Amino acid sequence: MSAFDVNENVSPINFKEVLQPSPFQSRIDEYGIVQEWMSWNGYKTARVFDTLASEYFAIRSTCGVMDLTPMEKYRISGPDALTYLNRLVTRDITLLKPNRVTYVIWCNDEGKVLDDGTVFHLQNGDYRLCSQHHQLDWLLLSSLGFDVTIEKETHDVAALAVQGPTSCAALMEAGLVDIDRLKPFDIGYMTLNGMELMISRTGFTGDLGYEVWTHPDRALDLWDLIFSVKEQGLFDIRPTGLGALDMVRIEAGFIMPGDDFNTAETAVRADRVRSPYELGLGWLVDLEKPYFTGKQALIAENTEPAKQRLVRLVVEGNKPPMDAFLYDQKGGSRIGTIKSCVWSPILKTNVALADIEFQKGSAPIEIWAEIYYQKELEWRATWARCNISKKPFWAHPRSSITPPQKF
C-alpha cells in the first residue's frame, strides 16, 4: 500500500469544530440566545444563555438546569476498585455505602492537590469518579498493581444538574416520583418513558438540587421532559450557564481547582502547588486510614504551622475586589491575592476566596484589599477591610431537609 492511499479506517476529527458539541447541544444552541460560548474541557458551553441575573436567580429562587456532560467521568470497577480508590483519595472510601456519593480530593506523592471531585458508589464494587480536570493519565499511573478497570466515560453519560428551591417539585412534576425520599448524597434509579435514569441529590450550588444521568441517546428526551414542566406553566425553569454557576459556587464556598489554586500536575513554579490543609480542606484528609498517595507528606505537614491558606473573605463596601492584592493594613505589607470573587445578589456583599500568608500558623489580624475600579473609563483605587468567614457565605436549610419543601 502506498502511503497516499487514503486509509478508510481513519475517521479524522473535525478540526473546524473547535469546541465539541454535547448531546444536549441542539437545545443549548436554541436557548443560548446571547451566544456567549466558552470552553469547558473542550465542550461548547454557555457562559450565559440569556442574562446572568435571571440565571443566578433561577438557581436561588426557582430552578436552573445545567449540562454536566463536560464534567470528566471515569468508571472504576474490578475486584480492587475499592482498595484502589481508597489509595487514590484522602478520604476513607470504605465508609461509602452503595448508592451514596462523597466529595473527595486526591494528591500527588508530595501531598499537593491534583484535583477534586465526587465518588459515586453505584453498586457493590462499581464506582464513578467525577473530576474537574482531565485525570486519565494520573488514574492509570496510580493503578499499577491493582486489579481494576478504569474507563473514561465523559461522553458516554449525559447528565443535567437541576438546582434550586423548586428543583424537587419540578422533577416530581416531570414524573420523577419518589425523589423526595433521597437524602443529600443519595443515589436513586428509575425508568421513565423507557429512559433509564440515575438521580443523585448532589450539586455545586449549595442549594437544594439533583443531578439526573442518562444515556446520551436520550439526552434530548430528558431535557424536553424537564422543560415540559415549564411549558405547562407550573414553574419557571431556566438553563443556567457557567457564569451563574461561578456566582453560586463561591457563595457556597466551593473551590474550583485551576481557578482558586494551581493543580499539582499543571503547576510550573514549585511554590504554586497547594496541600489540602492549605486549601482549608483538611477535613477531607483521614490520616488514620491505610496508606494513600501523599499520606507521608501530609503527616509531616500536619505537624507544622500553616504558612498559607485559601480563606473565605467578606469584603466591605460595594467595590468588586477583582484580582486585588491583600495587605496586613492599609498601605502595609502584601500578604496575598484574591482568587475568585463575586458580588452576592442575595447577601448584598462582596465575597471572595483568597490566598493569604499565615504567620506562625495564624491568620493575619487585619486584611485589607487594594481595589482598582473603573467609573466611565477612569480608574480609581480604594481600600476595603476584609473579614475571614469560617463558614460558607451562603447555606440554606432547604438544601438538606428530607423530604424537601415545595419551594
Place this chain on the structure above:
Amino acid sequence: MTNYDAIIVGAGHNGLTNAAFLAKAGLDVLVLEKNSYVGGATASLELHSDWKYSNCSYVCSLFRPEIYQALDLGRHGLEVVPLQGSVTFKQNGDYLGSYHQPSVRRREIARHSKRDADAAIRFDADLMKWCRLIRGFLLRTPPDPASFKVRDAMEFAYLLKRFYSLSESQIYEFIRFFTMSIAEYLEQYFESDVILAHFSGGSIIGTGLGVYSPGTAYVLLHHAMGDVDGNVGSWGFARGGMGSVSAAIASSFQAHGGVIRTDAEVKKIVVKGRRAVGVMLANGEQINAKAVVSNLDAKRTFLSLMDSADLPADLVTRAKNFKIRGSSGKVNIALDGMPDFPAIPKGSPLTLGHMHFTDTLERLERAYDDWKDDRWSHDPYVDMVIPTQYDPTMAPPGKHMMSVFVQYCPVEVEGGWTNGKRDAFGAAVINQIGDYSPNFKDLILHAEIRTPRELEAEVGLTEGNIFQGELTLDQLMFNRPFPGYAQYRGPVKNMYMCSSSNHPGGGVMGAPGANSAREILLDLGRADTTPEDFSDD
C-alpha cells in the same frame, strides 16, 4: 591603513549581533565575510530565478526577543510569523496532526490514545519547568565554577538559586532529564508510537545522536526553549526567509556606523606578544584592531584561524577533541504549485508548519544506524516546511518554496562524497516525500541539495554541524566550548569568540553574539549596550 576598534571574523547572525552591539557602544567595527553575502547559515539566496530559499536554518524561535528589541530589528525589516500547525504522517495512511487550537489538538491526540491526551498536560507542564529554568541563563555569561572571582561566585550563586527554586522532586527530575535519552524520557509519558515519534524529532535535529542515546532529552529542550511573542515552544517563519534575520541585524549594525566587507576571507588572526593585533586576509592584506572576535566554530578558530604556536598546547588538544559531528543535510526545493497530501483533510492547517514522515521510534533509530555506518539514512527523518503558504516574498504567487531539513547525513561516506552521491542522497529525501504526495515530484522546478560536505565548504561549518559543536552536557554552559574558556575570551589578549560554539549554543539565537559583546565592552571599559534578560518570573 584603518585601525578598527574591533574586527569580527564571519558575518553569520552571531557575528553581526556581536558587531551591532559593539557599534552601538560607539566602537569602529569591521565585519569580514568570506562569502559574497552575509548571514552564514542564516541566509536566503536566490538560486532559482524568482525563488528565495532559506538555505540552511529555516524557522525561527530561539532568537532572543531582547536582542530583537535592542537592535530595533522590526524597523530594520524583520518580521517573524508564527507557524500554525504540524503533522507526522503514518505509513498506514493515518497521521497525527498538531493543531494550534488546544481543544482540537487534544482531541487529535486522544484519537491515537485517550491516555496520551491527558499525559500531554503533564508533559507540557514538566517541559515548561525546564524551559523556565534554562531561559534565565541564555543572556548571561556562564560562571566559571573553579574560579574564586567575585563575579563568578555571584553568577554561580545565581545559577544555584535558580536551580533551588525547583522543588526537591523537580531537582531529581531535572538531573535525570539532562542525562536521559529522549525515548526513555517520553516513554514516561506516552504510549502511542506516532506520538512518541512526533515529540522526539526535535531531540535529534542537528545532533550526532539517536533517540535512544543519552543526552538527547536536552536537545529537545534546546528546541523547545524559544518562543514567538511569549509562546514558549512555538516556532515562526521569518518573512523573506531566514536571510531577513541577518539582513536586519546587518542593517542595524550599519545604522550604528559599522562596516561590512564581503568576499574578504580571513586567513589568520595576527598575534604579537601574546596579544591579538588584527587579521590577515586571504589576499595578504592586514587589518589591525584593538579586539578581534571570531564567529567561526571553535575548531576552525583554534585549528585554522590561529597559529598553534600562539596557543597553549592544552587548548589545541581540546579544540581537536571538540565534538562537532556533521549529521544533517538540507534539501531546498522550488515548486510549481502546492503539493497534495491526500492523507490529511482538505483545507486543514496541518501543512502550515513542520511536516514529518517518521512514525515510530524504531524508524528514527534505524535512520541513526545508517549514519553510524557512514551512510545517509535510506529512510531519513525530515523536518519539512512550506513557508510560501504565508510568505508572499519567496516565490511567485501560486508557486512554493519547500525547505527540507534531513537527519541523518554523514560527513564521510564510503569512498568519499561525489556529486552523484549527493544527488542520490537528495533522491532518498524526495522519494520519501513522494510516498505521501502523489503530485510532488512533478512540481519540482529546482532543488538545492546540501550534505555536510556542502555545508562545510560553502557556509564554513566544520563537518557541517549546524550547532557549531554538539549540545551535550560536556559541551554546555561553563564547558562550552571548553572548560575555562566559556566567557567568550580567547587564550590570547584582545581575542574573543562569539559563535554558537559558545554558550548557550546553536540555533539562530543571537545570544552568543550578545553575551560576547558584553564581555568585550566590559574589558574595553565601555557602557554595556547588550540587553538584560526579560526575566520570566
